[in-house]
Amino acid sequence: GENVEQHPSTLSVQEGDSAVIKCTYSDSASNYFPWYKQELGKRPQLIIDIRSNVGEKKDQRIAVTLNKTAKHFSLHITETQPEDSAVYFCAAGSFGGFKTIFGAGTRLFVKA
Amino acid sequence: GAGVSQSPRYKVAKRGQDVALRCDPISGHVSLFWYQQALGQGPEFLTYFQNEAQLDKSGLPSDRFFAERPEGSVSTLKIQRTQQEDSAVYLCASSPGDSSYEQYFGPGTRLTVT
Numbered sequence: 390g391e392n393v394e395q396h397p398s399t400l401s402v403q404e405g406d407s408a409v410i411k412c413t414y415s416d417s418a419s420n421y422f423p424w425y426k427q428e429l430g431k432r433p434q435l436i437i438d439i440r441s442n443v444g445e446k447k448d449q450r451i452a453v454t455l456n457k458t459a460k461h462f463s464l465h466i467t468e469t470q471p472e473d474s475a476v477y478f479c480a481a482g483s484f485g486g487f488k489t490i491f492g493a494g495t496r497l498f499v500k501a
Numbered sequence: 502g503a504g505v506s507q508s509p510r511y512k513v514a515k516r517g518q519d520v521a522l523r524c525d526p527i528s529g530h531v532s533l534f535w536y537q538q539a540l541g542q543g544p545e546f547l548t549y550f551q552n553e554a555q556l557d558k559s560g561l562p563s564d565r566f567f568a569e570r571p572e573g574s575v576s577t578l579k580i581q582r583t584q585q586e587d588s589a590v591y592l593c594a595s596s597p598g599d600s601s602y603e604q605y606f607g608p609g610t611r612l613t614v615t
Contacts (some may be wrong), residue, residue: 423602431608432609435603
C-alpha cells in the first residue's frame with residue numbers, strides 16, 4: 390500500500406544552524422506534498438507545500454525540494470530558532486483521491 | 502473566522518462502550534477528513550467526505566468504526582464496542598475542496614479506553 394517514510398525521527402541543532410528532514414513516498418500518483426508543524430498538544434499546522442509540477446519552493450527560512458523521479462522530498466529550515474522546536478510531518482497525497490499519507494514525524498530540538 | 506472545532510476534547514470510555522466524536526468544519530468547506538493519531542506517530546487516514554458523500558473509507562480499521570456527514574457540514578465519527586487499541590487522538594480536518602489542497606486541522610479528541 391501507500392507509504393511515506395520520514396527521517397530522521399529526532400533532530401537536534403544549535404540555534405542558527407540549518408535543519409533538513411527527508412521523506413520518500415511510494416505512490417507514483419502522489420502530486421501534492423505538504424509539511425505540517427505540530428507543537429506539543431496542538432493541532433498540525435501547514436507550514437509549506439509543494440505540487441508535483443514544481444521542483445522547489447521557498448518561503449522565508451523554509452524551503453522544500455521535490456524529486457519526482459526518485460520519489461523523495463525534503464524540508465530545509467535555515468537560521469533555526471528555538472520556536473522552531475516541534476514535530477514536523479511530511480505527507481503525500483493526490484488530487485482526486487484526496488487520501489493523504491503522513492510520515493511518522495521528526496522531532497526537532499533547537500538549542501539556544 | 503472560526504476554525505475547525507471538535508468535541509469533546511477528551512473522552513474516557515470503558516472497554517466495550519460506544520463513543521461519538523463530533524467535528525465542525527470551517528463553514529463552506531467541501532472536503533472533510535478523519536485521522537487517527539497514536540502517541541508519537543503521524544496522523545493515519547481514516548476516511549474522507551466530499552460534501553455528504555463518503556468517497557474513501559479505506560482507512561477505517563474495522564467495522565466498529567463508522568463516520569457520517571449527513572448534511573455535508575458537521576461530521577460524526579462513531580466507534581462501537583471500544584477496545585484499548587482505539588486509544589488515540591482523533592483529528593478532523595477540512596479543506597475548501599477547490600484547487601487548494603490545504604487541510605485545516607481541528608484540535609483533536611483524545612480518546613482513552615480503560
